[in-house]
Amino acid sequence: MRIMKDAVEQSGAGVTPALWSAGVTPALRAAGVPPAKGFALVLSLLLVMILTIFAYWMLLLVQNHYSATKTLFDSDNARTISEAATFHLVRRHNTEVPRFFTDPQEWNQLQMQPFTWNNYAFSGNLEAPWDPVAVNQFTLRARKARSLAEMQLPLRQIRMEDFAFFSDTQQHLAASTLFDGLVFVRSGLTLDGPSLFRGQVHNEASPSHFATYKRKTSPWIDFPSLDVLFPPGWKSEGFPISAKDPRFWDVDHYELDLDQLQLIRSGAAWEVKYKNNTLGEASALILSFDDNVHIHQTYRELPHLPSAKVDAPLYIASSADILVKSDVQRLEGSTNEHGICLIAAKTLQVVPEKKSARIEACLLSSGEPSAHVDTGSLSLSDVEKQSWISEIHASTFLMEPIKKEEFLDALNKDQKIVWFRGTVGVQGTLNIATDVTQLHFEACRKIYPLLLSFPFVQVVEGMEKWL
Numbered sequence: 001m002r003i004m005k006d007a008v009e010q011s012g013a014g015v016t017p018a019l020w021s022a023g024v025t026p027a028l029r030a031a032g033v034p035p036a037k038g039f040a041l042v043l044s045l046l047l048v049m050i051l052t053i054f055a056y057w058m059l060l061l062v063q064n065h066y067s068a069t070k071t072l073f074d075s076d077n078a079r080t081i082s083e084a085a086t087f088h089l090v091r092r093h094n095t096e097v098p099r100f101f102t103d104p105q106e107w108n109q110l111q112m113q114p115f116t117w118n119n120y121a122f123s124g125n126l127e128a129p130w131d132p133v134a135v136n137q138f139t140l141r142a143r144k145a146r147s148l149a150e151m152q153l154p155l156r157q158i159r160m161e162d163f164a165f166f167s168d169t170q171q172h173l174a175a176s177t178l179f180d181g182l183v184f185v186r187s188g189l190t191l192d193g194p195s196l197f198r199g200q201v202h203n204e205a206s207p208s209h210f211a212t213y214k215r216k217t218s219p220w221i222d223f224p225s226l227d228v229l230f231p232p233g234w235k236s237e238g239f240p241i242s243a244k245d246p247r248f249w250d251v252d253h254y255e256l257d258l259d260q261l262q263l264i265r266s267g268a269a270w271e272v273k274y275k276n277n278t279l280g281e282a283s284a285l286i287l288s289f290d291d292n293v294h295i296h297q298t299y300r301e302l303p304h305l306p307s308a309k310v311d312a313p314l315y316i317a318s319s320a321d322i323l324v325k326s327d328v329q330r331l332e333g334s335t336n337e338h339g340i341c342l343i344a345a346k347t348l349q350v351v352p353e354k355k356s357a358r359i360e361a362c363l364l365s366s367g368e369p370s371a372h373v374d375t376g377s378l379s380l381s382d383v384e385k386q387s388w389i390s391e392i393h394a395s396t397f398l399m400e401p402i403k404k405e406e407f408l409d410a411l412n413k414d415q416k417i418v419w420f421r422g423t424v425g426v427q428g429t430l431n432i433a434t435d436v437t438q439l440h441f442e443a444c445r446k447i448y449p450l451l452l453s454f455p456f457v458q459v460v461e462g463m464e465k466w467l
Contacts, residue, residue: 078149079466081120082142086153086459088117089140094221094456101138101155101457102130120144132157132453135460139467150467154460157453158182160229161362164199164441166425168225169370175436178403180396181423181443184223196403198396199443221456226364226427229451235317238286239272239279247277253323254289256316258297258340263314263333270312284450285338288317295342296326301387302360302421304394309337313448317343321367324350329360339422341448347372348426354378355414356388360421362444370426374433375416385411395421396442403440410438 093100100106106113112124120142127137138153160166164181171185174192183189184202191210200218205211241248248254262273263285272279272287295316314331316322322344331338339361342348346367350357353376365371380388388411397404410417417438424430424441432439 078142078147082149152465154463155457158456159453160451161444163423164443168427175439178440235288237284238282240288242290254293256295286315290319292321293318294323299327307337312336314338315341319345321347326352327358356417358419362423364425366427368428369431370428372431379414
């Protein structure tokens with residue numbers, strides 16, 4: 001290489017722009033740097049440059065990762081604090097007066113007055129004016145710096161139809177029991193058999209080893225008595241039956257055969273016929289009796305699938321006692337479906353002839369004792385027993401295998417069973433015959449518009465969503 005270099009210099013070619021031996025520049029040569037050292041220096045500079053670029057790239061990667069992690073963390077924090085704020089607002093509404101969601105001081109039309117809670121700024125709005133019966137869509141927004149969470153909450157006031165069992169008086173139950181719905185028993189519920197609660201329980205249940213809960217019990221709410229459920233003068237809107245009306249009177253009581261009722265929509269009113277005799281027309285389906293009334297109906301299996309017919313509940317009220325002498329189920333019209341609500345001012349007695357009784361109705365009683373429940377001595381026919389089994393397999397019992405097997409075993413052994421497939425609400429004592437082995441309560445869940453809502457609210461589960 002030295003010979004080639006000397007040859008070039010002697011040839012007068014001057015300074016060449018080419019690198020000497022893979023990277024030696026004229027500048028290095030002019031500075032007297034040997035070619036080998038120049039090569040090493042260039043490699044070192046290149047290595048430093050590569051390491052610098054790599055370090056810068058790593059810093060950018062770490063910065064992006066930190067930024068994404070912080071955003072995710074802040075977003076999760078905002079969502080967590082939003083859920084906590086929801087619980088706070090619902091609890092505030094249910095425990096303080098005036099009620100938050102219906103307090104005009106807290107709302108500007110549909111817009112919630114903004115507030116700060118746990119260092120987050122909250123705002124919200126309703127999609128429509130508050131409805132005490134339907135579901136109300138409430139949007140809640142939480143903001144802190146660049147963190148933002150927005151969720152839509154379906155809220156509705158708690159109604160009697162949400163309860164499997166409601167009582168103003170301390171109760172004692174001895175049979176094996178399944179409660180499918182809310183439960184409220186003022187002053188507590190005493191159990192003598194294993195009981196399973198699928199819904200929230202607003203009371204103490206003792207002894208605790210007999211009680212099994214599918215979810216946490218909700219904060220205790222002191223619900224008012226049944227009297228608040230009825231608007232003033234509600235009976236006047238229907239069909240009053242009084243003075244021992246011969247169409248219904250039988251010796252010392254009114255007799256009502258539900259199979260003989262015909263409910264016909266007539267414009268905005270209802271026409272009611274009983275045994276082909278027209279009772280008249282009224283705006284509401286309310287049959288109110290001024291004395292004891294006995295009710296019976298031919299048994300038929302409940303359909304498993306929901307009907308597409310319009311709900312139009314039938315209310316049967318008595319200023320005295322109501323005696324149910326058979327199974328009860330909703331009535332079917334050509335275009336309407338009529339759920340049944342029995343309202344007794346005194347005692348409501350369920351005393352069918354068969355050993356097993358299934359009552360698909362909302363039962364409300366204000367007397368003391370409020371209700372007496374027993375079954376008869378006749379066994380179910382094979383057809384009826386198969387219908388019962390079909391209903392059991394299409395009900396909540398399908399999700400509770402232990403209770404289902406207990407129920408089926410009792411049915412096969414011809415034991416006494418009472419299955420309330422609708423809300424039971426009493427002000428006084430509920431007396432259950434001691435030989436009833438299976439006693440089950442199931443909430444109505446379908447709305448009876450005549451009944452007023454409780455002032456308390458709850459979040460409709462499964463319908464919440466983040467926006």
